[in-house]
Amino acid sequence: MKNWLKFSSQNIHVGVHKADPYFGSVVPPIYPSSTYQFPTAKEGALRFSGKKKGLIYSRFTNPTVYALEKRLAALEHAERALATSSGMAAISLTLLHFLKAGDSIIAHKVLYGGTYEFIAHILPRYGITVHLVDANNEQEILSKIDDTTKVIYFETPTNPLLEVVDIEKIVRIAQKHNLISIIDNTFAPPPFQYPHDMGVDIVIHSLTKYIGGHSDVIAGAILGKLKHMDPLFGSSYIFYGPTMSPFTAYLIMRGISTLEIRLRKQEQNAFKVAQYLENHPQVERVYYPGLESHPQYQLAKKQMNGYGSVMSFEIKGGYEAGEKLVNSVEMITLAVSLGAVESLIEHPASMTHSELSPEERKQSGIGEGLIRISVGIEDPDDIIGDLDQAFKKI
Numbered sequence: 001m002k003n004w005l006k007f008s009s010q011n012i013h014v015g016v017h018k019a020d021p022y023f024g025s026v027v028p029p030i031y032p033s034s035t036y037q038f039p040t041a042k043e044g045a046l047r048f049s050g051k052k053k054g055l056i057y058s059r060f061t062n063p064t065v066y067a068l069e070k071r072l073a074a075l076e077h078a079e080r081a082l083a084t085s086s087g088m089a090a091i092s093l094t095l096l097h098f099l100k101a102g103d104s105i106i107a108h109k110v111l112y113g114g115t116y117e118f119i120a121h122i123l124p125r126y127g128i129t130v131h132l133v134d135a136n137n138e139q140e141i142l143s144k145i146d147d148t149t150k151v152i153y154f155e156t157p158t159n160p161l162l163e164v165v166d167i168e169k170i171v172r173i174a175q176k177h178n179l180i181s182i183i184d185n186t187f188a189p190p191p192f193q194y195p196h197d198m199g200v201d202i203v204i205h206s207l208t209k210y211i212g213g214h215s216d217v218i219a220g221a222i223l224g225k226l227k228h229m230d231p232l233f234g235s236s237y238i239f240y241g242p243t244m245s246p247f248t249a250y251l252i253m254r255g256i257s258t259l260e261i262r263l264r265k266q267e268q269n270a271f272k273v274a275q276y277l278e279n280h281p282q283v284e285r286v287y288y289p290g291l292e293s294h295p296q297y298q299l300a301k302k303q304m305n306g307y308g309s310v311m312s313f314e315i316k317g318g319y320e321a322g323e324k325l326v327n328s329v330e331m332i333t334l335a336v337s338l339g340a341v342e343s344l345i346e347h348p349a350s351m352t353h354s355e356l357s358p359e360e361r362k363q364s365g366i367g368e369g370l371i372r373i374s375v376g377i378e379d380p381d382d383i384i385g386d387l388d389q390a391f392k393k394i
């Protein structure tokens with residue numbers, strides 16, 4: 001595809017433009033085939049040896065999934081993308097690829113609950129040492145770096161507190177100490193944040209969220225430069241087998257076509273909801289990087305082009321009040337996940353972050369009355385109206 005296309009056009013055309021020479025289909029064809037014919041034995045051998053490009057087997061590459069990978073790479077300014085069956089598959093595969101027994105990893109202490117579980121409790125089973133730090137505290141990071149340190153891992157904005165981590169600072173430390181920097185960019189997909197342009201080595205996405213955008217698919221992706229992605233593909237991806245189905249790839253491409261307009265509308269709505277919550281007498285505190293009251297508003301403004309539509313707030317009355325509020329909404333759906341067209345609400349202490357012990361939650365700053373809301377594209381008056389009637393029931 002032509003490289004002069006702008007973001008909105010790439011999201012519609014990359015991966016599918018003239019991709020169907022037989023019928024000229026304008027949407028990406030779904031190829032369910034698990035395996036591909038070799039015209040001759042010699043051709044098969046050449047493909048297996050890597051001397052010739054061509055399809056072999058869909059655990060490695062599938063045409064529909066490949067079309068999505070091309071679109072994702074264009075979207076994230078990466079040289080290569082690999083699509084995976086879930087965001088967690090992308091995270092676990094990437095970490096197991098870059099780490100081995102005896103190595104250590106430094107990770108920001110506030111992470112999506114599943115990632116926290118994988119890093120804090122599963123990696124040590126494989127002889128990998130884990131240091132959970134405040135990634136905005138340079139001294140704390142530096143104090144953990146030694147000859148065994150291979151990876152620095154973080155999310156920004158974080159889940160669920162929407163804390164902003166300074167990407168340039170992490171990149172500087174990683175480059176100086178020869179560490180692989182890995183960011184989970186799920187909360188701020190392009191055009192909101194471009195970690196590769198800031199020098200991050202690997203970007204991960206749960207495509208299940210904003211990029212898929214319709215709560216109808218589970219998927220993930222890993223993106224980076226060829227020097228990292230080719231070995232990741234050749235020595236890990238094809239053997240761990242986290243492959244995405246072509247049907248999923250089709251749905252994600254359909255989602256990406258409207259990514260920009262969805263994100264902009266969600267963000268507009270989110271601003272209104274954040275302002276409403278900030279002025280509500282039953283709300284202790286709102287965490288949204290687009291609000292000037294956010295402690296890292298200036299940093300967010302510097303490194304992001306938009307703030308997303310996920311926010312959390314601490315409700316007065318703790319666990320009980322939080323539970324009552326999420327039980328009382330009528331249009332907003334009580335469900336985990338985020339970034340989709342419909343507004344979703346959840347209670348991290350009893351749901352997404354319940355894997356953490358109360359001490360771990362406290363250490364991560366996740367209060368018992370914290371509520372996370374992912375604002376959708378509905379009419380903002382309806383979202384606010386629904387919250388308003390729910391607050392009145394507490």
Ligand SMILES: Cc1ncc(COP(=O)(O)O)c(C=O)c1O
Binds near residue numbers: 086208219220
């Ligand atoms: C920031 C973040 N990363 C990764 C994941 C995991 O993604 P998936 O559910 O697609 O495996 C999630 C899920 O909520 C998430 O919020």
